[in-house]
Amino acid sequence: MKLDEKRLQKTGVIVLLAILANFLWGSAAPCIKTGYQLFQIPSEETATQILFAGCRFTLAGILGVFLGSFLNGSFLKPTKKALPKVAVLAMLQTVIQYGFYYIGLAHTTGVKASIVTASNVFIGILIASLLFRQEKLTPQKILGCLIGFAGVVVVNVSSGTDLNLQMSLAGEGCIFMAAVAYSFSYVTMKLFSASEDPIMLSNYQFVLGGVIMIAIGFLSGGRITVVTGQGILMLIYLAMVSAVAYSVWSLLLKYNPVSRVTVFGFMNPVFGVLLSALLLGESGQAFGARGLIALVLVCIGIYIVNRGKPAGRV
16 A cells, blocks of 8 residues: 555644544543453452453554554564564563553543553653753743643642642552653654664564563463453454554654644543543543643643654654
């Protein structure tokens, strides 16, 4: 299949595809929690949660390889030189990030997870600027990070006037660690993508990382004992979330200025909060004062840090 580069550069196409990718990513938290219910995976069964994650990402990687090959016009496969990079990304982006994420989701709400996860944008800016020197930390980016982190704090402040943070290490703590891991993987992916196809890297690291998570979960005693048609469909959908969203986002970044694409990232937590309210019945938290204020602050922060990015291509 030969891609029409000019079509992918049209504003309407960029908007629609960016909305699609962020809708898919935003749906992940409520759909994972729904998957726990369908497969009857209790919050204390960490090994089974990791096994469930491994099944999703192995399938996601396989689907992504075929989708990426179709879009590329030839079968995607890593070279010997790329294999170590795939292994590094598999550990960072899949095993470590999603290990924390799946554990955290079992101990917190979809609304909180969606907002705290959005902090990866701000953590990524700080890591890329201060540790890897990939970009300059401007006053605008500092302001955006401060506003965004303020939103993360607001959603975790307990009710009342004591202003205590209502966070758990197993819940919001793990979600935050997943955001940190994602930020390191994002910077690493950006570094590796200079010489390798990002779609190939993403999907093969999903396969490898998924297989490792299956092994860890199974050897740790994890077992999926309840399997239903609805559960299988949800697992397939979650696999498609990763395969389709990463492929679409990579294509947009490949053929358009970075700033025209990443500015739409603010929609990710918006969709996450709205879908958590719809699918998980968390409307009280989603549309309460703290939830709305937190969401607005995070979205403003994401918009600010992305608005001033250089118009280069990756």
